[in-house]
Amino acid sequence: MARSLDGLVLAPVADQAPGQVGTRTRFTYHEKDGEIWADYAGGDVVRGRLVGTRAGDRLDFRYVQLKTDGTTASGHCVSLVVELPDGRVRLEETWEWESRPGSGTSVVEQVDETADRAR
Incomplete structure (x- = not known):
């Protein structure tokens, strides 16, 4: 199993469609005893939350x-946790909106917080 996500900050490697998470969005993950949760914000997202479980390298x-713009949205995501050659974490995600039509895939990777703050 890949290392714990607890305390890691991840960001999308590419922008999604307008109004969704993008490269300016930051996810701060937490993990304990098979539970995962995160807060996220940035770009078109004022505030976001996720909550679920981890079994091995699979998040649900x-x-x-x-x-x-004041609207809300919700959905479901299954992610595979991958450790990159440089030791950072990548999540390969398959998601679908539940509050509206739409689905897709995305990739988020652990950011170097020192370099990220310098931007």
Whole structure:
């Protein structure tokens, strides 16, 4: 099993469609005893939360978010935890909205917080 996600900050490697998470969105993950949760914000997302479970390298969670235009959205995501050659963590995600039509895939990777703050 890959290392714990607890305390890690991850960001999308590419922007999704407008109004969704993008490269300016930051996810701060927490993990304990098979439970995972995260807070996220940035870009078009004012505030988001996710909560779910981890079994081995598989995450299964629901998410909900408030966007800058005042709308909310929610969905379901299954992610595979991958450790990159440089030791950082990548999540390969398959998601679907539950509050509206749409689904897709995305990738988020652990960010270097020192370099990220310098931006």
